[in-house]
Amino acid sequence: MSKQILEMKQITKEFPGVKALDEVTFQVKRGEIHCLIGENGAGKSTLMKVLSGVYPFGTYTGDIVIENETMQFNNIKDSEKSGVAIIYQELALIPEMSIYENIYLGNEIKKNGLIDWNEAILKTRDLLTKVGLSDHPDVRIKELGVGKQQLIEIAKALSKDVKLLILDEPTAALNEDDSENLLNILKDLRKNGITSVLITHKLNEVMEVADTITVLRDGKTIKTLDCHNDEVSEDGIVKLMVGRELTNRYPERIPKIGDVMMEVKNWNVYSPSDSNKKVIDNANIIVNKGEIIGISGLMGAGRTEFAMSIFGKSYGSKIEGEIYLKGKKVELNSPKKAIEMGISYLTEDRKEKGLILIQDVKQNITISSLKSITEKGIINDNEEIKHANYYKKAMRIKTPTIETKIMNLSGGNQQKVVLSKWMLTNPDVLIVDEPTRGIDVGAKYEIYAIMNKFVAEGKSIIMISSELPEILGMSDRVYVMNEGKIVAEIQGNDINQETIMKHSIGQGGKKHGK
Amino acid sequence: MGNNNESNIHVLKNFFRANIRQYGMFIALFVIMIIFNILTKGTFISARNLTNLYLQTGYIAVLAVGMVLVIVTGHIDLSVGSVAAFTGAIAAILQVKMGLPTIPTIIITLFVGALIGMWQGYWIAYRGIPAFIVTLASMLIFRGAVIRITNGQTIGPFEESFNKISSGYLSDIANISGMHTLSVLIGIVAIIAYVFVQFKNRKTRVDYGFDTLPKFMFVGKLALVSAIIMMFILSMALYKGIPYTVIIVVLIVGLYSFITKKTPIGRHIYAIGGNLEAARLSGINAKKTLFTVFTSMGVLASLSGIIYSARLNSASPSAGSLFELDAIAASFIGGASASGGVGSVVGAIIGALVMASINNGMSLLNMNISYQYIIKGLVLLIAVWFDISTRNKKK
Numbered sequence: 030m031s032k033q034i035l036e037m038k039q040i041t042k043e044f045p046g047v048k049a050l051d052e053v054t055f056q057v058k059r060g061e062i063h064c065l066i067g068e069n070g071a072g073k074s075t076l077m078k079v080l081s082g083v084y085p086f087g088t089y090t091g092d093i094v095i096e097n098e099t100m101q102f103n104n105i106k107d108s109e110k111s112g113v114a115i116i117y118q119e120l121a122l123i124p125e126m127s128i129y130e131n132i133y134l135g136n137e138i139k140k141n142g143l144i145d146w147n148e149a150i151l152k153t154r155d156l157l158t159k160v161g162l163s164d165h166p167d168v169r170i171k172e173l174g175v176g177k178q179q180l181i182e183i184a185k186a187l188s189k190d191v192k193l194l195i196l197d198e199p200t201a202a203l204n205e206d207d208s209e210n211l212l213n214i215l216k217d218l219r220k221n222g223i224t225s226v227l228i229t230h231k232l233n234e235v236m237e238v239a240d241t242i243t244v245l246r247d248g249k250t251i252k253t254l255d256c257h258n259d260e261v262s263e264d265g266i267v268k269l270m271v272g273r274e275l276t277n278r279y280p281e282r283i284p285k286i287g288d289v290m291m292e293v294k295n296w297n298v299y300s301p302s303d304s305n306k307k308v309i310d311n312a313n314i315i316v317n318k319g320e321i322i323g324i325s326g327l328m329g330a331g332r333t334e335f336a337m338s339i340f341g342k343s344y345g346s347k348i349e350g351e352i353y354l355k356g357k358k359v360e361l362n363s364p365k366k367a368i369e370m371g372i373s374y375l376t377e378d379r380k381e382k383g384l385i386l387i388q389d390v391k392q393n394i395t396i397s398s399l400k401s402i403t404e405k406g407i408i409n410d411n412e413e414i415k416h417a418n419y420y421k422k423a424m425r426i427k428t429p430t431i432e433t434k435i436m437n438l439s440g441g442n443q444q445k446v447v448l449s450k451w452m453l454t455n456p457d458v459l460i461v462d463e464p465t466r467g468i469d470v471g472a473k474y475e476i477y478a479i480m481n482k483f484v485a486e487g488k489s490i491i492m493i494s495s496e497l498p499e500i501l502g503m504s505d506r507v508y509v510m511n512e513g514k515i516v517a518e519i520q521g522n523d524i525n526q527e528t529i530m531k532h533s534i535g536q537g538g539k540k541h542g543k
Numbered sequence: 544m545g546n547n548n549e550s551n552i553h554v555l556k557n558f559f560r561a562n563i564r565q566y567g568m569f570i571a572l573f574v575i576m577i578i579f580n581i582l583t584k585g586t587f588i589s590a591r592n593l594t595n596l597y598l599q600t601g602y603i604a605v606l607a608v609g610m611v612l613v614i615v616t617g618h619i620d621l622s623v624g625s626v627a628a629f630t631g632a633i634a635a636i637l638q639v640k641m642g643l644p645t646i647p648t649i650i651i652t653l654f655v656g657a658l659i660g661m662w663q664g665y666w667i668a669y670r671g672i673p674a675f676i677v678t679l680a681s682m683l684i685f686r687g688a689v690i691r692i693t694n695g696q697t698i699g700p701f702e703e704s705f706n707k708i709s710s711g712y713l714s715d716i717a718n719i720s721g722m723h724t725l726s727v728l729i730g731i732v733a734i735i736a737y738v739f740v741q742f743k744n745r746k747t748r749v750d751y752g753f754d755t756l757p758k759f760m761f762v763g764k765l766a767l768v769s770a771i772i773m774m775f776i777l778s779m780a781l782y783k784g785i786p787y788t789v790i791i792v793v794l795i796v797g798l799y800s801f802i803t804k805k806t807p808i809g810r811h812i813y814a815i816g817g818n819l820e821a822a823r824l825s826g827i828n829a830k831k832t833l834f835t836v837f838t839s840m841g842v843l844a845s846l847s848g849i850i851y852s853a854r855l856n857s858a859s860p861s862a863g864s865l866f867e868l869d870a871i872a873a874s875f876i877g878g879a880s881a882s883g884g885v886g887s888v889v890g891a892i893i894g895a896l897v898m899a900s901i902n903n904g905m906s907l908l909n910m911n912i913s914y915q916y917i918i919k920g921l922v923l924l925i926a927v928w929f930d931i932s933t934r935n936k937k938k
């Protein structure tokens with residue numbers, strides 16, 4: 030057996046107007062965890078799609094060599110036969126089906142031409158143990174959290190006798206515990222001889238698991254580092270990724286906190302499907318001018334539900350409570366009304382709730398601000414192009430033109446488009462839900478700088494984030510949520526990991542100041 | 544210079560790649576017309592036949608314009624044929640039985656169309672019943688209603704002024720060498736206006752510092768579009784001039800193209816079809832938008848009913864059958880996507896012309912109606928297949 034399990038040579042892939050990959054070389058050793066990193070739009074996902082046959086042989090140039098054999102994949106099935114399995118960031122499980130049905134979907138175990146479900150259930154049990162899950166194979170996918178779903182994707186890959194497992198930003202939507210858990214599973218698999226390629230923007234994860242790191246920038250291989258021999262540090266990697274030194278992860282800001290901007294009082298929200306189930310329980314928050322408020326909490330604590338219910342009651346039923354904006358009581362009955370009153374909400378789910386994928390960059394940026402570019406009922410195209418070009422530059426959105434369809438942008442660049450869209454609405458209060466999900470370190474810094482500039486104008490930001498460092502680095506004040514309640518309000522020196530974690534898991538005692 | 548040429552070719556290539564779907568429909572229409580012209584030994588592309596073709600397209604074209612918006616929102620309307628028949632019958636009752644003059648008859652009929660559209664829009668947008676079900680119900684309801692109010696009889700004839708909607712032509716100022724002079728003048732004015740607007744747009748784009756088409760392509764585009772406008776005008780001027788029906792259709796197409804491209808409501812329609820949830824969270828009132836689209840469909844269905852009954856000079860209980868299928872097919876041939884968010888008014892008109900050309904050409908050839916159905920079905924299938932395969936290639 031050769032030491033190299035995979036070798037990609039001189040891979041070049043072009044899309045209309047972009048060279049996504051430019052003679053990329055990529056080598057993976059058997060049994061290692063190989064991290065593939067780089068800025069948004071560097072070509073990571075594209076490289077993996079070439080490898081797995083999503084872009085079939087002939088649509089790129091260069092060679093794919095797996096275990097000394099040159100491969101020509103025409104589709105995903107072909108690559109699966111060679112032991113390559115890819116797990117996308119967007120989960121491809123069917124929510125209404127059970128775990129075992131999902132695992133064997135398209136790959137059914139047959140006996141005498143019929144599906145042998147009993148065998149499937151037995152095997153599923155084994156697979157689940159391998160990924161550290163103890164759920165029953167009968168459980169339906171929709172009853173599981175994203176973290177578990179991610180593990181089921183891995184179990185599904187294992188069911189296909191995978192040799193090379195590719196994970197494209199698997200932890201982007203996971204909280205720290207679930208991420209940690211997933212990384213441990215990868216380490217276990219490594220012990221069993223399974224090779225993994227991991228794409229991630231979270232550098233602490235890279236430091237924790239990587240045996241080898243390959244850095245891409247602008248479609249080119251910049252460097253491959255051997256973590257066991259070379260000197261590897263986070264700062265060093267960052268420099269390779271962005272091509273310059275980045276000394277600070279969070280831009281400096283001297284807070285200038287003003288009067289009260291917004292107040293939410295006695296806020297109660299019930300589940301939209303079950304109007305007896307309380308989702309948000311008597312929440313109270315105050316947001317001041319010039320302030321960045323962090324909302325922390327575990328997944329399922331009700332942060333997104335809370336934010337969306339404030340944003341024009343876009344979540345929940347039987348909503349009770351009051352919202353005051355600059356001292357005046359307001360009724361926000363629809364997102365439209367909320368936007369008019371100066372509240373905007375950046376969703377955590379950009380593909381389903383934030384973007385219109387079949388439309389272009391410019392249309393997506395202006396969709397919530399058409400009023401401001403409309404004169405006498407007619408949209409001024411030139412103004413529209415001007416705004417879009419402004420944000421393309423300010424946010425450094427990597428796209429051939431502003432008339433490129435959103436679905437052709439890399440994940441991180443899509444995120445920048447959604448953020449641009451809400452910036453353009455010029456809100457007083459901007460609620461951002463996981464604002465840097467899937468965004469590279471360099472671009473993160475830029476987005477933080479934009480947020481800082483925004484509050485420096487006397488406006489306010491409410492930031493929901495599952496990344497604790499982000500909460501610590503950016504917030505002036507932090508609310509912690511747990512099971513639909515606001516369990517703590519933390520300020521000043523108390524904003525640290527231990528305090529926040531203690532409250533998140535519901536062990537903070539009654540410390541909720543008013 | 545060589546370098547420049549190369550970049551020109553590159554620009555041309557990109558331009559065609561980006562616009563192939565749009566031009567594909569024009570090319571398909573053109574090819575169909577040429578084929579029929581050869582088969583009919585020159586009868587098809589004669590001014591007389593083309594004018595006739597436009598008149599046959601009129602009532603479907605109006606429906607297709609409304610339908611393409613419905614399809615863009617991700618819905619469908621199966622009731623338009625029945626609604627056209629019902630509103631046509633309302634017009635006949637108002638004028639023939641109650642003796643109302645033409646203008647009030649038209650206004651009341653359009654109003655009835657709007658009410659029907661609102662009724663459907665209410666169920667679909669505010670009650671969340673799938674459009675397929677609501678409009679299927681309406682298809683039955685209004686077919687029944689038209690048989691009821693006409694007692695199963697044909698009602699006619701209309702007054703001359705009403706009949707003119709479908710049989711009248713713009714009167715002429717002076718007939719020079721067998722051409723309808725006013726029509727030609729209108730054509731020239733249209734071309735001048737088009738060129739003027741294009742130059743003005745180009746100038747503002749330059750002022751803003753945006754990309755523009757290279758000069759040779761810009762001029763080429765102007766020449767091509769002007770030639771098409773002139774050919775269109777001549778195809779009528781060489782016969783009796785511009786029919787009123789064509790004027791109505793051109794106005795409707797112009798208005799709806801404008802609304803879809805240049806106004807917020809137009810953007811909202813495409814947004815809710817593209818991603819309903821994202822559109823809602825972007826502050827779009829999706830229910831109101833959907834309600835508006837169905838109301839507009841109702842008005843256009845009644846306009847279609849007016850044009851059709853004016854053409855037959857009577858309203859009959861069986862009028863408008865299968866109109867919905869022609870209108871839906873026209874939208875899809877014109878590039879609308881069944882999953883919503885994609886489609887254009889101009890495309891739908893081209894689609895309507897394709898369908899009408901097939902009807903017209905095959906009748907000229909005296910082919911059995913059975914073949915017309917078969918060919919229309921195949922053309923629909925091939926057109927959508929072409930559309931989807933070019934769309935995938937672009938990815």
Ligand SMILES: Nc1ncnc2c1ncn2[C@@H]1O[C@H](COP(=O)(O)OP(=O)(O)OP(=O)(O)O)[C@@H](O)[C@H]1O
Pocket residue numbers: 044045047048049067068069070071072073074075076427428436437438439440441442467469938
């Ligand atoms: N289908 C496509 N059509 C056109 N361009 C594309 C397409 N897919 C990707 N691109 C372009 O190729 C480049 C690389 O994209 P890719 O998705 O591989 O980036 P990435 O490294 O995965 O970034 P991210 O970290 O943001 O996910 C980007 O500039 C992107 O706009």
Ligand SMILES: [Mg+2]
Pocket residue numbers: 073074075197439440441
């Ligand atoms: Mg990616």
